[in-house]
Amino acid sequence: xxxxxxxxxxxxxxEASIRAGMDAYFGYPITPQSEVLEYLxxxxxxxxxxxxxxxxxxxxxxxMLYGAGGAGGRVMTSSSSPGISLMQExxxxxxxxxxxxLIVNVNRGGPGLGTIQPxxxxxxxxxxxxxxxxYRLIVLAPATVQEMADFxxxxxxxxxxxxxxxxxxxxxxxxxxxxKVELRDQVDxxxxxxxxxxxxxxxxxxxxxxxTSLFIQPEEMEQVNIALQKKYAEIEAAEVKYQTVHMEDxxxxxxxxxxxxRISRKAMELCRANGMKVGLIRPITLWPYxxxxxxxxxxxxxxxxxxxxxxxxxxxxxRLAVNGQRPVEHYGRMGGIIPTPEEIVSVLERxxxxxx
Amino acid sequence: MHEEVIFAGFGGQGVLSMGQVLSYAGMIENKEVCWMPSxxxxxxxxxxxxxxxxxxxxxxxPIIGRFDTVVALNQPSLDKFxxxxxxxxxxxxxxxxxxxxxxxxxxxxxxxPASEESVRLKNTKIMNMxxxxxxIEKRGTVKIETVLAALRKVLPERHHHLIPLNETALNRGRExxxxxxxx
Numbered sequence: 001x002x003x004x005x006x007x008x009x010x011x012x013x014x015e016a017s018i019r020a021g022m023d024a025y026f027g028y029p030i031t032p033q034s035e036v037l038e039y040l041x042x043x044x045x046x047x048x049x050x051x052x053x054x055x056x057x058x059x060x061x062x063x064m065l066y067g068a069g070g071a072g073g074r075v076m077t078s079s080s081s082p083g084i085s086l087m088q089e090x091x092x093x094x095x096x097x098x099x100x101x102l103i104v105n106v107n108r109g110g111p112g113l114g115t116i117q118p119x120x121x122x123x124x125x126x127x128x129x130x131x132x133x134x135y136r137l138i139v140l141a142p143a144t145v146q147e148m149a150d151f152x153x154x155x156x157x158x159x160x161x162x163x164x165x166x167x168x169x170x171x172x173x174x175x176x177x178x179x180k181v182e183l184r185d186q187v188d189x190x191x192x193x194x195x196x197x198x199x200x201x202x203x204x205x206x207x208x209x210x211x212t213s214l215f216i217q218p219e220e221m222e223q224v225n226i227a228l229q230k231k232y233a234e235i236e237a238a239e240v241k242y243q244t245v246h247m248e249d250x251x252x253x254x255x256x257x258x259x260x261x262r263i264s265r266k267a268m269e270l271c272r273a274n275g276m277k278v279g280l281i282r283p284i285t286l287w288p289y290x291x292x293x294x295x296x297x298x299x300x301x302x303x304x305x306x307x308x309x310x311x312x313x314x315x316x317x318x319r320l321a322v323n324g325q326r327p328v329e330h331y332g333r334m335g336g337i338i339p340t341p342e343e344i345v346s347v348l349e350r351x352x353x354x355x356x
Numbered sequence: 357m358h359e360e361v362i363f364a365g366f367g368g369q370g371v372l373s374m375g376q377v378l379s380y381a382g383m384i385e386n387k388e389v390c391w392m393p394s395x396x397x398x399x400x401x402x403x404x405x406x407x408x409x410x411x412x413x414x415x416x417x418p419i420i421g422r423f424d425t426v427v428a429l430n431q432p433s434l435d436k437f438x439x440x441x442x443x444x445x446x447x448x449x450x451x452x453x454x455x456x457x458x459x460x461x462x463x464x465x466x467x468x469p470a471s472e473e474s475v476r477l478k479n480t481k482i483m484n485m486x487x488x489x490x491x492i493e494k495r496g497t498v499k500i501e502t503v504l505a506a507l508r509k510v511l512p513e514r515h516h517h518l519i520p521l522n523e524t525a526l527n528r529g530r531e532x533x534x535x536x537x538x539x
Contacts, residue, residue, distance in 0.1 A: 006380050006389065177418050178376070178391035180383045259418070266417035340421050 002182045009148040010175040012183075013078070013104065013168070014039035016152035021187030023073035024051040026064040028083060031116040032172035033106035036078045048189055058083040062090030062103075069099040070211045072198030074156050074189075078104035080172070081122050082113055085130070091165060092131030096213025096224075100159035100166075102152065103137075107171040109336030117336025118172035118259060123313035126169045127287040134225055136232045137167045138239065139286040141257040145179035147284075153184060162235055163197070169286060171309065173259050173338065241284035242293055246272065250279025252348060252355075253297050255318050256307040257283045260339070264307045267344035278348060286314070294321035302355045304328040307344055309337075327351075357387075357412045359497045360420055364394075364405035364437055365429030365450075370484030373510065374427070375406035377488065380506035381498040382410035392418040403432055410497050425495055427487060429470075434458060446494055448533075450487060466494055468532050474525070482518075482525040489529025500526065 007015065014036045017025065025044070027037045037054060044050040051068075055061040061077045068075045079087065084105045094101060107122045109115035122130075126139045138158050140151045148170060155166040194200055202208045215221040245265060247253070252271075256264040261282040271278040281297065283290050294304070303326050306315040312330035319328045331347045333339045361378070363371040375391050382389040387410050394405040407423075409415045426441050428434040428449040435456070441447050443462045451457070451467035458465050468490045474483040492500055507522055 004383065006376070006383050006391070173392070173418065176393055178379060178389075179415075180389055263417040263419060266420070269416060338419050340419065341417055342421060 002184050004180060004182055006178050007145060007181050008035060008176055008178050009142075009145045009170065010035035010106065011039050012145050012149040012181045013152055013175075015043070015183060016149035017076050017102075018044045018048055018050065019184055019186050020153040020156050021048070021074055021189040021192060022050050022076055022156070023189060024053070024064075024068045024075045026053050026055050026061040026068070026075070026077050027079065028055055028058050028061055030080045030083045032108060032118075032175050033078050033080050033104070035175070036104065036106075048186070050189070058086040059090065062087035062094070065101050065103075066090055066094050066097070066099060069094065069101040070097070070199050072194045072200060074160070074192065076102040076104065076152075076156075078106065080106045080108045081110050081119070084122065084125070088125075088131040091137070092129075092133055092135060093213045094165050095131070095135035095137065096133065097211045098163040098228075099211060100156075100163050102155045102159055102166050102168065104168045104170070106175045107169060109334070115336035116172065118174075118309060118338060119334070119336055120171060120258060120260060120309040120313070121311075121334070122169065123286065123308070123310060126167055127289070127317075135228065136235070136287055137165050138162070138235060138288075139167045139169050141169050141284060141286050142174060143258050143261045143282065145174070145177065145181050148174060149181050149183060153187070158239065160195070162231060164231070164235070169258070171259050172336075236288040239285060240288045240290050240292075242290035243282040243284060244293065245280040245282070246277075247279040247281065247297060249277050250297070251277045251300070251302045252279070252351060253294075253301045253304045254278060254280045254307060254344070254348075255283070255294065255304055255314070256280070257286060257314065260307045260309055263339055263341055264344060266341035267307075267348065270341055270345050271348055276348065276352060283314075289317050291317070291321040294318055295323070298322045298325045301326060303351050305344075305347060305351060306330045307339060308332045309339065310334060327355075357410070358415075359410045359425070359495060360407070360423050361409075361425040361427065361491070361495070361497075362405055362407050362423050362437060362440070363427045363429075364403070364433035367404045369404075369429045370481070371404050371427075371429060372406050374484045374488045374491075375408045377503060377506050377510050378408050378410065378491075378497065380510050381502040384502050384505055385498050387411060387498075388413065388415050390415045390418045403430075405433065425491065427491055429453075429484070429487065431455060448487060448490055448494065450483065464494070466490060466533060468529060470529065470532075473528055473532065477521070477525060477528065479521060482521055485522045485525035486529035486532070489526035490533035491529075492526070493530040493533035500530065
């Protein structure tokens, strides 16, 4: 068993990145994730020699990530919604150049500068491509402080396995709350080999490594896209992750991720205490999305309710999975307001009434 | 066991630390714990609160609206959270600074003259620990020994000379809760 600590989500994520053997972090402060940069500045260099750098902007951070990732480093940046929007050009370039890296979005209320409170308004941006072109990020959605820590090394390994950027999509509440967390052991930075594709200086023994997203000939660009799509299909086949609770007899299904899944779980407990057979599907990977488990649930369930801290974004993916077979409703709060379990219960009660 | 409690007061009264000490103590006793600070514009307005849950089983929502125990250190917090105590629950408050006392009769109301007592102990900063002592006495969520062990973990090393004073404050709070001080 690893070391147990009581930590804020942001601190647990930062500590996990040190322990994951991260080589470099580039970031720019923004509420509600500034603890990540603060923690790393305080702790990382003297423990592992990792480079921690406050860049002059989010645009600079993501391009530093592009460069350091291209040199084969295990690299991370973090920000919150407006900062992540600024990074989108760089993210598209990194995806096009197939460079592994980890990006953390501690989602706050939008649009625009918005609020500093928790939100899930960046779902579309994260899973449908916030930047230009046909690319995908692997998107992980933690729901506990433990997962805030665990998904860091998991994210690095996925990024390196597929040479693809990975995004941890979390929110201000998970960043600020404290829970018990079991930390993994320190990964030794020095034992990770430099990847064969990295641009670290060309020896005479091999041709030059080139990392680029620019392929000026359309025929060549199409072949690059075909290769990318093949990779994305492999990820969709192998990396879908979700959690189900009480789905064995559920006639009404909540679908929610991250903080909303925690609140939905409480609503489910309240409903179960009153004899309502509510179940929960919690997507852990938002891309690739767990369509199949939702499709299977549609065979027995009367209806679905997504709970999100936005105006209804993931509900579109649930509707794609259910494909019109059952009603799919959405309940959400916006702009930094968090839904309460009681609000969700009353929506479910109404759905039961109209289903019978 | 699943205790749902909110600590509420002005910024600077130490409500966030009370919650942290309780959470840490819960962790030492091998329970599931969750500490959720108030997070929003109200932080800028000078009031602060944190929701703490200590449970034998997995904790679902970190955000809840009904509490087994409300601990209120000022009038606005008392006004805001008195109605949120579950029937049969406990309401503990610093009675020194309260003009309008609580009115509910379906809950256990525990006035603690904590500010006054902290002046008597010659350090107003340990008011929160007096109230935490009263909380532990009333609710028994964790053992008092564990709270002391948690203090050693939560307080930075440079403040460890204050541990005996904190211990005195915790014990004073327990006595006040036991003796049932008149309002």
